[in-house]
Amino acid sequence: MVLFAACVGLVAFAPVGQTSNQQPAAVASPAEKTVEQTKKNIKVLSGLPDSQLIPVMNFMSASLGVRCIYCHVNTEEKWDFVSDEKPEKNKAREMIKMVLAINKDTFRGNTEVSCYTCHHGRTSPSNVPALPIPEVTPRPAAAETKPGETKPAVPTADQILAKYTEALGGSAAIDKLKTRSMKGDWVTSSGLTWGYEVYQSGPDKIHVVLNTPKQGVFERGFNGSVGWEKSIHGLRALEGQELAVLRRYPDLFKDIKLKEQFSRLTFGGKDKIGDREVYVLRGMTTDNRRERLYFDTQTGLLVRRVTSSPTMIGLIPEQIDFEDYRNVDGLMVPFTLRISSVDPNISSTRKFTEIKLNVPIDETKFNKPPAPSTP
Ligand code: HEC
Ligand code: HEC
Known part of the structure; x- marks a missing residue:
């Protein structure tokens, strides 16, 4: 039991109350506050556990290949994360709403689509395949097991x-x-x-x-x-x-x-x-x-x-x-x-x-x- 408690304690981000047909819905620990309770200007991330805000911000930054400064104001070495001055921040809000909606409506609530799905480390995703297209190499035929031969055993x-x-x-x-x-x-x-x-x-x-x-x-x-x-x-x-x-x-x-x-x-x-x-x-x-x-x-x-x-x-x-x-x-x-x-x-x-x-x-x-x- 002690060990189990220790492992749970290791979690950087408590799972969100997101429903999925594959896993039971996990709930944020009751003690944890959500971002709209702890932050000043939350319009779309309501319900996100406070401990997940910075990981999510880093996730969005990595998905677009940018730093915090791309969406947030920094004047004289001081951050103003509350400010909505940069249009990119509001654009990101629209995108967050879109991602939540796609996953809810099309993927039964599973988080299949994320910022990275489209952005791949760039701010403007491409909507056409790059030319010339790479040559398509035929898949090698699966090695057939000859009669009498047994497949190598896989470990459990x-x-x-x-x-x-x-x-x-x-x-x-x-x-x-x-x-x-x-x-x-x-x-x-x-x-x-x-x-x-x-x-x-x-x-x-x-x-x-x-x-x-x-x-x-x-x-x-x-x-x-x-x-x-x-x-x-x-x-x-x-x-x-x-x-x-x-x-x-x-x-x-x-x-x-x-x-x-x-x-x-x-x-x-x-x-x-x-x-x-x-x-x-x-x-x-x-x-x-x-x-x-x-x-x-x-x-x-x-x-x-x-x-x-x-x-x-x-x-x-x-x-x-x-x-x-x-x-x-x-x-x-x-x-x-x-x-x-x-x-x-x-x-x-x-x-x-x-x-x-x-x-x-x-x-x-x-x-x-x-x-x-x-x-
Ligand atoms: C692609 C745009 C984008 C990037 C990059 C980004 N953020 Fe944000 N950030 C947002 C948006 C949008 C919100 C508001 C979310 C909402 O309205 O629910 C926000 C909100 C915040 C807030 C809460 C402010 C408040 O009190 O309301 C903090 C703190 C924050 N971001 C920190 C960061 C940090 C630190 C980084 C870099 C690691 C970062 N953000 C990178 C878009 C971004
Ligand atoms: C379904 C594909 C898709 C997903 C998913 C997606 N985006 Fe985008 N995003 C786009 C496209 C396409 C554009 C460029 C179109 C435009 O500029 O209006 C864009 C533009 C943006 C821009 C403006 C870039 C600029 O320089 O003007 C921001 C900021 C942004 N996305 C943030 C996000 C964030 C944050 C997420 C995840 C919460 C996200 N996007 C998820 C397709 C997507």
């Missing part, structure tokens, strides 16, 4: 997961896992390198230190109930989206104990990542996100995890690549994580130089520090 999801547990070091080593401390670099999507430290005590206590040359040290923590941030700007509570992002990664068991996070998990074929052959598992998490898991067919290790979080205007994707696995006290641990997101602030590469498992961590590290006394 359970077999792939069992092989993964073994590849990591076995369930005994996994069950022993209590704490993890990691040190290394956080390389941003624009190429800056920050010092990065993570302390975790399982499953859901976390303390992260980010050492930036320009803005000083950022510390963020969660002790199982209270989230906080300490920086040169002071000490504050972390709530909503920010708390969700902190807790989403890295949870101690999130990429280790996979099975219990899914309500459905099936074999999805073979694929290739670089020159490695991988098995793909497709799943639906207990909190209604679609995921794909990619396992190296040789080593059995998890090499990629792609999550799609449903929102009212589309599925927001996020990808994590796990690289440079090394043995730490009997458990295989990836020393490099590449995180790709529609949010440039989340996209980053985390390269660890030191990872320690099961060393005692001072539990007070996770608590919100006392407020600095005012002089």
Whole structure:
């Protein structure tokens, strides 16, 4: 139960109350406010959980290949997101209404059409095929099985997961896992390198230190109930989206104990990542996100995890690549994580130089520090 709670806590975006004929309607957690309650000038996104607003804005930006400034006003380095001054913002409202209507009327409420469906990273979608059209190559005939020959057996999801547990070091080593401390670099999507430290005590206590040359040290923590941030700007509570992002990664068991996070998990074929052959598992998490898991067919290790979080205007994707696995006290641990997101602030590469498992961590590290006394 504790583990399940931790996994739910990792969700960046609570699923929207969108109905679909394939999945039960998910409801935003009752505690969460919607954007028309928290923001000033919402005309079409009513009902969107507050924690999804920025992900949705990033999704629209990525779909059109633009930045916030394309629709929002920024004067003297200050954003005015409330303003309707830019015509593009109102155009986007019309487009949001259109997308909601298409999906409701034509796709039975499933979010099949999103901004990306037409825009493909451009502001003006093309409505004619590009000429010259590429030569159409005939599909290779499916390799026929000759009589007497059997098709190669495909593994089941359970077999792939069992092989993964073994590849990591076995369930005994996994069950022993209590704490993890990691040190290394956080390389941003624009190429800056920050010092990065993570302390975790399982499953859901976390303390992260980010050492930036320009803005000083950022510390963020969660002790199982209270989230906080300490920086040169002071000490504050972390709530909503920010708390969700902190807790989403890295949870101690999130990429280790996979099975219990899914309500459905099936074999999805073979694929290739670089020159490695991988098995793909497709799943639906207990909190209604679609995921794909990619396992190296040789080593059995998890090499990629792609999550799609449903929102009212589309599925927001996020990808994590796990690289440079090394043995730490009997458990295989990836020393490099590449995180790709529609949010440039989340996209980053985390390269660890030191990872320690099961060393005692001072539990007070996770608590919100006392407020600095005012002089
Ligand atoms: C393609 C246009 C577009 C882009 C790009 C865009 N937005 Fe928006 N944004 C909108 C629209 C439209 C609304 C109003 C939605 C409504 O009326 O329901 C909005 C509303 C907002 C609001 C709420 C303002 C309020 O208080 O009413 C915030 C905050 C916001 N956007 C932030 C961002 C950020 C941050 C980015 C860049 C990551 C961004 N937006 C990119 C179109 C855009
Ligand atoms: C069914 C296809 C389709 C979908 C889906 C779609 N758009 Fe568009 N969009 C277009 C077309 C076509 C144009 C250009 C036509 C025009 O300028 O009026 C356009 C133009 C725009 C423009 C104005 C661009 C400019 O430079 O004038 C904005 C902003 C925009 N779309 C935002 C969005 C957003 C945000 C979404 C998702 C909520 C979205 N669109 C979904 C087809 C689509």
